[in-house]
Each structure stands twice: as structure tokens, then as C-alpha cells.
Amino acid sequence: MPTHPQHLMLPGPTPLPPEVLTALGSPMINHRSEAFCELYRAVEAGAKWLCRTEQDVIMLAGSGTTGMEAALCNLFSPGDRVLAITQGSFSERFAQMATTFGLSCDTLAYDWGQAAEPAELESRLNEGDYRAVLMVHNETSTGILNPLPELARICRRYGALSIVDAISSLSSTPLEIDGWELDVTLTASQKGYYAPAGLCLMVLSERAWQMTETATLPRFSLDLRLARDYAHKAQTPWTPPLPVFYALREGFKLLQAEGLEQIQARHLQNMQMLRGGLSKMGFELFVNDERVASRCVTPAIPPEGIPADEIRRVMLEKYHTVLGAGLRKLSGKMLRVGHLGYQDLNTILGVLGCLELSLAELTS
Amino acid sequence: MPTHPQHLMLPGPTPLPPEVLTALGSPMINHRSEAFCELYRAVEAGAKWLCRTEQDVIMLAGSGTTGMEAALCNLFSPGDRVLAITQGSFSERFAQMATTFGLSCDTLAYDWGQAAEPAELESRLNEGDYRAVLMVHNETSTGILNPLPELARICRRYGALSIVDAISSLSSTPLEIDGWELDVTLTASQKGYYAPAGLCLMVLSERAWQMTETATLPRFSLDLRLARDYAHKAQTPWTPPLPVFYALREGFKLLQAEGLEQIQARHLQNMQMLRGGLSKMGFELFVNDERVASRCVTPAIPPEGIPADEIRRVMLEKYHTVLGAGLRKLSGKMLRVGHLGYQDLNTILGVLGCLELSLAELTS
Known part of the structure; x- marks a missing residue:
């Protein structure tokens, strides 16, 4: 356990x-x-x-x-x-x-x-x-x-x-x-x-x-x-x-109890925080235009030379954090960070922090 | 609750x-x-x-x-x-x-x-x-x-x-x-x-x-x-x-942990105990021949003049016991006592006892 x-x-x-x-x-x-x-x-x-x-x-x-x-x-x-x-x-x-x-x-x-x-x-x-x-x-x-x-x-x-x-x-x-x-x-x-x-x-x-x-x-x-x-x-x-x-x-x-508008606002805020953090770290956002960006999952392409699935592995093994993989033709090319449901800024910032540590480990 | x-x-x-x-x-x-x-x-x-x-x-x-x-x-x-x-x-x-x-x-x-x-x-x-x-x-x-x-x-x-x-x-x-x-x-x-x-x-x-x-x-x-x-x-x-x-x-x-033979033997024993008890109480077993009788559910027709669904109601309200109803053309004509899964002689005898009390109540 x-x-x-x-x-x-x-x-x-x-x-x-x-x-x-x-x-x-x-x-x-x-x-x-x-x-x-x-x-x-x-x-x-x-x-x-x-x-x-x-x-x-x-x-x-x-x-x-x-x-x-x-x-x-x-x-x-x-x-x-x-x-x-x-x-x-x-x-x-x-x-x-x-x-x-x-x-x-x-x-x-x-x-x-x-x-x-x-x-x-x-x-x-x-x-x-x-x-x-x-x-x-x-x-x-x-x-x-x-x-x-x-x-x-x-x-x-x-x-x-x-x-x-x-x-x-x-x-x-x-x-x-x-x-x-x-x-x-x-x-x-x-x-x-x-x-x-x-x-x-x-x-x-x-x-x-x-x-x-x-x-x-x-x-x-x-x-x-x-x-x-x-x-x-x-x-x-x-x-x-x-x-x-x-x-x-x-x-x-x-x-x-949370309310419909609050739920939608929370998902929007989580998305924006995540997109901002990923961009700053050098990830390329697969969807550039925020207006058509998903409120529940953000696919991101890692900085040059760092394999997406290596990041997913480190995130899982070291930081107990499960990220989605690229599907089908995008397999291995991106990671997909879910931010759907029971998530808040604390969970988003935790993931961003661990992604930063993972990138550092993989490029050191 | x-x-x-x-x-x-x-x-x-x-x-x-x-x-x-x-x-x-x-x-x-x-x-x-x-x-x-x-x-x-x-x-x-x-x-x-x-x-x-x-x-x-x-x-x-x-x-x-x-x-x-x-x-x-x-x-x-x-x-x-x-x-x-x-x-x-x-x-x-x-x-x-x-x-x-x-x-x-x-x-x-x-x-x-x-x-x-x-x-x-x-x-x-x-x-x-x-x-x-x-x-x-x-x-x-x-x-x-x-x-x-x-x-x-x-x-x-x-x-x-x-x-x-x-x-x-x-x-x-x-x-x-x-x-x-x-x-x-x-x-x-x-x-x-x-x-x-x-x-x-x-x-x-x-x-x-x-x-x-x-x-x-x-x-x-x-x-x-x-x-x-x-x-x-x-x-x-x-x-x-x-x-x-x-x-x-x-x-x-x-x-x-229980074992396949034991599971089957338990279901057989539960069925036999239930069939015996129901018969003694004056229920008519819908399936007479035990060799082709289900190991998991026993439909029974109540003694003359006692509506099956009245028995089900008393069993539910007074004895917190859920029994199956007759389906489609058998609706209202029988009750179906399930004895599948997590059941033993204690649960079977409890049901039989409550059925006896229910019959007494409905005929008094």
C-alpha cells in the first residue's frame, strides 16, 4: 500500500x-x-x-x-x-x-x-x-x-x-x-x-x-x-x-453546494494557471488559442530533447502524479495534464512544481 | 437512516x-x-x-x-x-x-x-x-x-x-x-x-x-x-x-477462501432448508422437483387467501426483509425468496421465522 x-x-x-x-x-x-x-x-x-x-x-x-x-x-x-x-x-x-x-x-x-x-x-x-x-x-x-x-x-x-x-x-x-x-x-x-x-x-x-x-x-x-x-x-x-x-x-x-458558475470558474482558473505555468517552463501548448482550449485537459509538448513519456515516468515514480499520454498519432509526443473535476489551484500548482523538478532531473 | x-x-x-x-x-x-x-x-x-x-x-x-x-x-x-x-x-x-x-x-x-x-x-x-x-x-x-x-x-x-x-x-x-x-x-x-x-x-x-x-x-x-x-x-x-x-x-x-465445493454445498443446503420450511408453512413450491430447482431463488405460492404482495409488504415494513415479486404473468401470484450469494442458514432461518410471523399476522 x-x-x-x-x-x-x-x-x-x-x-x-x-x-x-x-x-x-x-x-x-x-x-x-x-x-x-x-x-x-x-x-x-x-x-x-x-x-x-x-x-x-x-x-x-x-x-x-x-x-x-x-x-x-x-x-x-x-x-x-x-x-x-x-x-x-x-x-x-x-x-x-x-x-x-x-x-x-x-x-x-x-x-x-x-x-x-x-x-x-x-x-x-x-x-x-x-x-x-x-x-x-x-x-x-x-x-x-x-x-x-x-x-x-x-x-x-x-x-x-x-x-x-x-x-x-x-x-x-x-x-x-x-x-x-x-x-x-x-x-x-x-x-x-x-x-x-x-x-x-x-x-x-x-x-x-x-x-x-x-x-x-x-x-x-x-x-x-x-x-x-x-x-x-x-x-x-x-x-x-x-x-x-x-x-x-x-x-x-x-x-x-459549489454552484454551476463557481464550478466553471474554477475549471477556467485551473486551466489558465496550468497553461501559464507550462508555457513558462518551456512546454509548447498544443492548443494555442485559449478560446478553443479545453477546460479539462491541457496537452503540452515538452521542450526540445525531453521525451514526453520520460516526464510521465518521473512524474509517476517520483511524484506519484498520473498524467495522460498522447493518443494514437500523438503517442510519445506530448503529455496531457487533466484538470477535470475534483481539482483546485493547489493541485495545479503542485503538478507544475513537480513538472519543474522532473524537467530539471531529466536535463541535468 | x-x-x-x-x-x-x-x-x-x-x-x-x-x-x-x-x-x-x-x-x-x-x-x-x-x-x-x-x-x-x-x-x-x-x-x-x-x-x-x-x-x-x-x-x-x-x-x-x-x-x-x-x-x-x-x-x-x-x-x-x-x-x-x-x-x-x-x-x-x-x-x-x-x-x-x-x-x-x-x-x-x-x-x-x-x-x-x-x-x-x-x-x-x-x-x-x-x-x-x-x-x-x-x-x-x-x-x-x-x-x-x-x-x-x-x-x-x-x-x-x-x-x-x-x-x-x-x-x-x-x-x-x-x-x-x-x-x-x-x-x-x-x-x-x-x-x-x-x-x-x-x-x-x-x-x-x-x-x-x-x-x-x-x-x-x-x-x-x-x-x-x-x-x-x-x-x-x-x-x-x-x-x-x-x-x-x-x-x-x-x-x-471458501472453496468452490463449499460454495455450492452452502447454496444447496440453503435451498433445501428454505424449501422444507416453506412447505411446512403451507406455501406451494412453484418448482416441485428439487432436481430442477434453482440454487439461488425459490418462488413460492402462499397458502390460499393470503396475497403474495401483502406478505412481501409485511416482510419489508415489519421485518426489513426484501423478497422478490412474481414477474409478468406471475405478478402478484408468488413471492420469490432469493438465497444467492452472501447468505447462510442463519439468514434463511431468519427469513422463515419472519414469514411465519407475517402469515400469522395476515390470517389473524
Whole structure:
């Protein structure tokens, strides 16, 4: 057993508050009982608050990927034309998934690390007749935050549904599901909600629910209409992962006590402090423009000659600090410092200090 | 907060040992780290031991239903002919799922509460050319235990794969995945493994893995070949529900300390004690023949004139004891006493005693 703290600086899973760790060890209950319904309603109320929505929040056992899949197989039929905005590992995965499920998926592809341009989306939607646009709000592999309100507005103008992977952004970043009239918005429990992985949360617009009526892709365990029927009874169709519900109930309590604006301000401040510190130390920020920089993860390229994965190794071994690695084509080229969820300036400054010590060690 | 114990007598979720409740509150870790790989390997080793298999145990986030769906969409193509043995709510659901995914699914249908007859399966396989037979080992809605080794043997003789929902049976009941050459066997973490819901576990035979190579039903988040690739690296493709892994590691430790034969003997003894007590009290056992009676749940019809759900209400309100209800067409007609997992003669005798008090109260 470690005799020192572990510092988990990832864009999910994030460290859990002690109140949540305690709640995770609550005894099992009957998921077809009033006791569970109360638990469900508490989590649902917290989720509606954090998701800024009056609509149903559907909760499915699984990961964020489960939610992406549920969006596709409930709304579409084989051959449906969709456009995917791609600019990193997770947005490309969404496009690949659409193709796997037999959709006719074109891409509006950007270099990794570039944000989407609303005008370019507009011209693509002008050219082609797309039923929907798949996009990520926060591309966790590159630390890009897309201009979601503008993109969603263009989707609506052209009659295409906006299907938004907000998996890593929803807890930390301004995002108005109802206000921006997003059609499908999805996130996952380990992404800053002070809960472990195991549940994805989804919100569908009325337009999106209507599409589920005619969509022919088969679905069973991910049937969103069935999940909504059960949600109205404060239950889930299949046996729910109780510890995640316990954690979310406790997590939403803590988050509500902090307040939505404060949460967003804290994430912004953490990001700015981290970006400033990394720059001063000679790291190159992968995303230059702060306006499109992620509020939950900051990828940084080390100073010339210092291998990113060596820094990650020293940070882990010597300073008990877990940093994310570069993904796929960025593997070995960067480190990704997560600052999502249960983090504050103290944790950010601690990481910056240890990065400075690590650089000194590796260049001495 | 309750100032008395809660007695959860369900066929899953089951009460969790204190060691597991403590483990559930372990801090989050990076699921792409050596720390997670160690956790994964410990759970995998426990699962292989309990599943009596040398083959890969695939672990997917979700419920048992997720595993049923993964079996279908990884092994089959639209139009494939399968035969489903049905005799209750969960086996009928499996058939319905197969139809939903476009399989040509016939049924060998039994009355609810009747076990499958191997000779009848043989004659159906003799008549029709089926790629696979879908079956449940333990039909949790009726408390029937099917003669699995005989059924599996007949499947092999006729070249049909055996797809076995062993969700509620695998932890408590003699079942030899390798020894009986089952093709797909699946279970779920909350079913007697001393863990909460959130993970399903699956074992595929070499024949089943071969079928995944040609099956054309689309799958992405449930892609078993991808999950196997990651399993060989001691990871999961998507973010795993860490608390379930923590619980399973601790749970398997406790189960291994008890020993497989002892676990099975304990479940058998609990079942026999419960059946004897219920009979003496005037309950009618829904499954008469002990040889095909479930080792984890015992449905019982109350003495004439006493509503089953009234008994469940008194048991809950007065004796803090949760009993299962009759499902679907059996709703209101029976109670189902779970005796799966963390139960012993003390808990069984406590329930019997409280049932006696409840009957007295309801007939006084």
C-alpha cells in the first residue's frame, strides 16, 4: 500500500471526494423498490441541474462509448446520411462507429488540434443533405473545445440534428442543452461528476425522440424509449450499477453546494494557471488559442530533447502524479495534464512544481 | 437512516460482505496504467477460477442483458436460424432479443416453471438446421434449473452452438464451461460474486470465436474481439467501472477462501432448508422437483387467501426483509425468496421465522 497520496491528473476518471468514497460502500438495495426510486430521483434531479435541462436525462449502464452507440442505433436507419466533424481520436471514433452501424458517414475533417469552423460546417450542410452532424464538444485527445453554440445553430438552420459528445465537457464547461437546442447530448459518470465510470447520461430533444420512432437500426439493451419509460417510473430497464448511483447522488450534492458558475470558474482558473505555468517552463501548448482550449485537459509538448513519456515516468515514480499520454498519432509526443473535476489551484500548482523538478532531473 | 439491518433476499443484487463494501470506496486509478493491469489480472484470475475455465474471460461494462446482446451481435448475421428454449421471463427475453436483431428465431417453449426436456431439444434439432440454441441455465423468474450438460451435449451432436445465459447460476451451481464444452457462457457481477452490478463476464469457446469472424451484425462498444485484444493487455477497450473491479477482486478472494465445493454445498443446503420450511408453512413450491430447482431463488405460492404482495409488504415494513415479486404473468401470484450469494442458514432461518410471523399476522 502506498504511504503517499496519488495525484490523478486525467480528464477522467478523476479523484473522488471522501464523501463519495464513503457513499460508494453503501449496501446493495432492491432496484425494483421505492428505496431505489428515491435514489434514482435524487440523481436525476442533480443531473438535470448540471445538464441545464428540463428534459428527461436517460441513464444507461456503460461508458461514454455506450452513449455514442445508443445515440446512433436509436436515431438512425442503415444508409442515413450523417456528417461527422473530426479532429482527434474521439471524434474519429464517432465517425468510425457510424460507418460500422451502416450509416453513410461523411467527415468534415480537421487537423488534430484544430477547432471546427462554423462557416465550413455551413458550406458542407449547404452542399449535402445530412440528417445529423456528429461532433464532440471537447476533443479530449487534443484539448480542443469546439464552438458548440455556433455549430448547433447551423445544424438547426439546415435541419440536421446535432449529436453532441459532451462526455468530458459537460461538467466543467458552459453548455446549454436546452438553451442551445442540442438534439442529443451525452456524457459519462467519471467525467467530473465526482463518480466512477459505469453510467452514461443522455438528453434528447423532442426532434430526436421523434427520430427514434422511425429509426430501424436494431437496439435492445440500449433502447432509449424503453429507458425513458422506466425513467418515468424512476427505474432502469436493466439492473443498474448501484455504486455509481450512490456516488452521483453524493457528487451532485457537493457540486450543487459549489454552484454551476463557481464550478466553471474554477475549471477556467485551473486551466489558465496550468497553461501559464507550462508555457513558462518551456512546454509548447498544443492548443494555442485559449478560446478553443479545453477546460479539462491541457496537452503540452515538452521542450526540445525531453521525451514526453520520460516526464510521465518521473512524474509517476517520483511524484506519484498520473498524467495522460498522447493518443494514437500523438503517442510519445506530448503529455496531457487533466484538470477535470475534483481539482483546485493547489493541485495545479503542485503538478507544475513537480513538472519543474522532473524537467530539471531529466536535463541535468 | 435505518437503525436496523436490511435483509436483501433477492437473486441479485445480493448483500455485500463488509470487506467488499470497504473495497468499493477505493480511490480511482488510471485505467491505462500498470496499477489497473494488476487489478484486471486479479479479477480475471478469480473469474477463471470461478468459471472453471482456461479460456479468456471477457468483461464488459453493463448488465447481464448487455452480455446477452454481445453474444448475439458478435456471433450471428441477420437471418441466421437459432432456437431459443423458453420457459420464463428471462428466456423469453433472450428470444425476443434475437428477433430484434434480425435472427430467425424459433422457440422450444415450455410452460413457466417447467424444465427443458433434452429429448425434445434433440427432436427439434433433428428437424431444423439451427446455428445455435439460446438457453438459460437458471430461469430466475420461475426458479427452474435446466439440465444444462445434457442440453449442451445435444447441441454439440447436432452442430448447434450452445449460448448459455448462466447469469444467476454460475456462482452457485455446478457448471463446467470447459468440461461441458459450452460455446458462450455469460454472467453478471451482481449475481453472487459479492459485487454490485455493472460488469458482465463472458466465456467463448474456440468455435464461438470462429463465428465472430464471419458474423455481420454490427457491433462496436460490445465488440468481443476488440475486448479480447485488450484483455490480453489486461485492459478494457472502454473506461471500466473501477468499483466493480475492486469489489470482484475482494469478492473472489473471499469465495476462493471458501472453496468452490463449499460454495455450492452452502447454496444447496440453503435451498433445501428454505424449501422444507416453506412447505411446512403451507406455501406451494412453484418448482416441485428439487432436481430442477434453482440454487439461488425459490418462488413460492402462499397458502390460499393470503396475497403474495401483502406478505412481501409485511416482510419489508415489519421485518426489513426484501423478497422478490412474481414477474409478468406471475405478478402478484408468488413471492420469490432469493438465497444467492452472501447468505447462510442463519439468514434463511431468519427469513422463515419472519414469514411465519407475517402469515400469522395476515390470517389473524
